[in-house]
Amino acid sequence: MSDDLLAGPVAAALGQLNPRRFEILLACIRLGGEFTAKDLRAALPSSEPSLARDLNALEIGGLLRADPPRERARQGRPVTYTVPPETRTVFARIAALVENAYATPS
Numbered sequence: 001m002s003d004d005l006l007a008g009p010v011a012a013a014l015g016q017l018n019p020r021r022f023e024i025l026l027a028c029i030r031l032g033g034e035f036t037a038k039d040l041r042a043a044l045p046s047s048e049p050s051l052a053r054d055l056n057a058l059e060i061g062g063l064l065r066a067d068p069p070r071e072r073a074r075q076g077r078p079v080t081y082t083v084p085p086e087t088r089t090v091f092a093r094i095a096a097l098v099e100n101a102y103a104t105p106s
Contacts, residue, residue: 004039009086009089010090010094013061013090016057016058017063018055020048022057024051025064025083027043029087030084033082034080034081035060035080037051037052037079041080055081056070056104061082062087062090063087064081064083064084065081065082065083066080067080
């Protein structure tokens with residue numbers, strides 16, 4: 001595997017992650033299926049004042065899918081989220097890159 005695998009979906013995902021967003025993503029995965037920001041707030045151990053911004057970042061990184069998508073006007077419209085199958089693929093690629101780095105002699 002080469003460094004060019006850090007482009008595309010993997011780079012987009014990593015560019016939007018931080019520890020708080022990773023915890024939010026894990027809560028999203030645990031919810032399964034469709035959920036709203038209200039559902040997610042109820043599932044999180046603490047109130048996240050920046051939840052809307054974090055959900056938007058996870059959507060930009062391709063780790064969440066929203067309906068309607070952020071490109072469309074959402075003012076006053078309910079938004080539902082799902083974790084797309086590609087999220088699992090991105091983390092599998094990251095794990096493979098890490099394993100490859102350990103296996104490659106310097």
